[in-house]
Amino acid sequence: MSDCLFCKIAAGEIPSNKVYEDELCYAFYDIDPQAPTHFLVIPREHIPSVAGIGPDNAALAGHLLEVISRVAKELGLDSYRVVSNIGEQAGQSVPHLHFHVLSGRDMTWPPG
Numbered sequence: 001m002s003d004c005l006f007c008k009i010a011a012g013e014i015p016s017n018k019v020y021e022d023e024l025c026y027a028f029y030d031i032d033p034q035a036p037t038h039f040l041v042i043p044r045e046h047i048p049s050v051a052g053i054g055p056d057n058a059a060l061a062g063h064l065l066e067v068i069s070r071v072a073k074e075l076g077l078d079s080y081r082v083v084s085n086i087g088e089q090a091g092q093s094v095p096h097l098h099f100h101v102l103s104g105r106d107m108t109w110p111p112g
């Protein structure tokens with residue numbers, strides 16, 4: 001999608017602090033970290049949110065989770081939280097599917 005911030009980040013058109021990339025996805029540190037470690041994992045393909053996952057792209061969604069698991073291990077994270085906000089009320093501000101990975105501090109439940 002031409003006018004999407006995260007499509008542009010995945011394409012390298014807007015600079016970011018890369019954590020990991022492959023042909024299907026891109027991971028980078030959040031510009032406004034909410035924990036000592038806070039990065040985002042996004043598909044290169046524009047999908048608006050988790051609500052846009054269906055039978056046709058379920059394998060891609062699984063890949064994103066596998067990447068989260070692998071990168072977290074590589075970074076030595078033994079406890080972390082994975083969050084994806086869907087829609088405005090849940091706090092989604094960028095309409096391109098992304099998983100937040102947060103680690104390095106105590107976290108409360110339920111989330112605010």
Ligand code: AMP
Nearest residue numbers: 016029030031032085091092093094095
């Ligand atoms: P959400 O509010 O769940 O849609 O998450 C969007 C996240 O993207 C927020 O945590 C922002 O801090 C982060 N963000 C926005 N712009 C950038 C950027 N240029 N580089 C890295 N992270 C960003």
Ligand code: ZN
Nearest residue numbers: 004007046096
């Ligand atoms: Zn996009």
